[in-house]
Amino acid sequence: MSKTERTAADGVDPNATRNGAKAIVAIIIAIAALSFVFSNVAPATLRFLFLEFTMPAWGWFLAVLAAGVVIGSLFPWFRPRKK
Numbered sequence: 117m118s119k120t121e122r123t124a125a126d127g128v129d130p131n132a133t134r135n136g137a138k139a140i141v142a143i144i145i146a147i148a149a150l151s152f153v154f155s156n157v158a159p160a161t162l163r164f165l166f167l168e169f170t171m172p173a174w175g176w177f178l179a180v181l182a183a184g185v186v187i188g189s190l191f192p193w194f195r196p197r198k199k
Contacts, residue, residue: 153177 156173 149181153181 153174158173159170160173160176161170
């Protein structure tokens with residue numbers, strides 16, 4: 117019995133199951149990151165070269181998280197290649 121025959125017989129698409137698991141893991145990580153971000157509300161100062169910026173710590177964490185998402189989408193080195 118081939119893979120497509122098993123998929124049709126079972127009624128379960130293995131790719132859909134894998135994508136669903138990835139989505140659940142991504143949601144859990146996002147919730148953990150956002151809860152960490154919003155639990156740090158004290159002011160924090162960032163010094164870069166001769167500049168100084170002060171804002172709540174959650175703002176800095178959120179900015180770093182957003183930068184990570186942007187960088188991750190710009191450099192898709194670890195994504196599987198499409199055939």
